[in-house]
Amino acid sequence: QKEVEQDPGPLSVPEGAIVSLNCTYSNSAFQYFMWYRQYSRKGPELLMYTYSSGNKEDGRFTAQVDKSSKYISLFIRDSQPSDSATYLCAMSGGDGNNRLAFGKGNQVVVIP
Amino acid sequence: ETGVTQTPRHLVMGMTNKKSLKCEQHLGHNAMYWYKQSAKKPLELMFVYNFKEQTENNSVPSRFSPECPNSSHLFLHLHTLQPEDSALYLCASSQSSGDNQPQHFGDGTRLSIL
Numbered sequence: 001q002k003e004v005e006q007d008p009g010p011l012s013v014p015e016g017a018i019v020s021l022n023c024t025y026s027n028s029a030f031q032y033f034m035w036y037r038q039y040s041r042k043g044p045e046l047l048m049y050t051y052s053s054g055n056k057e058d059g060r061f062t063a064q065v066d067k068s069s070k071y072i073s074l075f076i077r078d079s080q081p082s083d084s085a086t087y088l089c090a091m092s093g094g095d096g097n098n099r100l101a102f103g104k105g106n107q108v109v110v111i112p
Numbered sequence: 113e114t115g116v117t118q119t120p121r122h123l124v125m126g127m128t129n130k131k132s133l134k135c136e137q138h139l140g141h142n143a144m145y146w147y148k149q150s151a152k153k154p155l156e157l158m159f160v161y162n163f164k165e166q167t168e169n170n171s172v173p174s175r176f177s178p179e180c181p182n183s184s185h186l187f188l189h190l191h192t193l194q195p196e197d198s199a200l201y202l203c204a205s206s207q208s209s210g211d212n213q214p215q216h217f218g219d220g221t222r223l224s225i226l
Binding site for chain 1: 154157160167168202209211213214215216
């Protein structure tokens with residue numbers, strides 16, 4: 001079983017729709033959960049950072065962590081064409097080494 | 113300049129060449145990382161440096177040789193690479209290499225091996 005599972009997509013949505021992305025993981029020691037956004041020909045940009053279970057909201061973005069189910073989600077409300085990118089989930093914790101385990105990334109296309 | 117800067121952005125080299133990738137961070141961080149990003153695969157951690165000391169080598173072949181002269185600069189020296197080494201090489205930095213330190217990435221070097 002892979003450490004982090006993420007459906008690579010692509011996911012196409014019309015402008016204004018809600019985008020829902022998720023990852024599952026197998027290592028129950030993970031405590032820190034991140035979402036990165038990567039535009040074409042650019043490096044990953046940290047979008048959301050959460051600790052343990054719960055929700056975090058930042059503008060149109062909401063990150064959710066359910067440690068009991070080993071499941072994390074990212075929601076993008078009122079999606080815009082500028083949200084078209086690849087979204088990577090990442091997580092760490094438990095070994096003290098800040099080693100990030102990444103998903104494969106999910107390509108999102110927001111159609112005007 | 114701000115953030116994490118990588119040069120060159122693109123590199124094409126033959127299998128017998130020697131080249132180096134450079135990374136510089138302007139964030140005042142003490143930990144730096146090299147990652148490999150290949151199509152349809154998760155990012156793979158290659159090396160970790162904390163306060164200039166290498167703390168992790170993730171079973172990377174010796175044809176990749178990292179160097180960290182100070183906390184702001186990181187190099188990846190390349191020699192006798194293979195075609196499967198073609199990928200995007202990303203540098204990242206964080207305040208330290210502790211668990212709760214978010215990592216910030218550069219835009220990478222797109223490497224193509226002929």
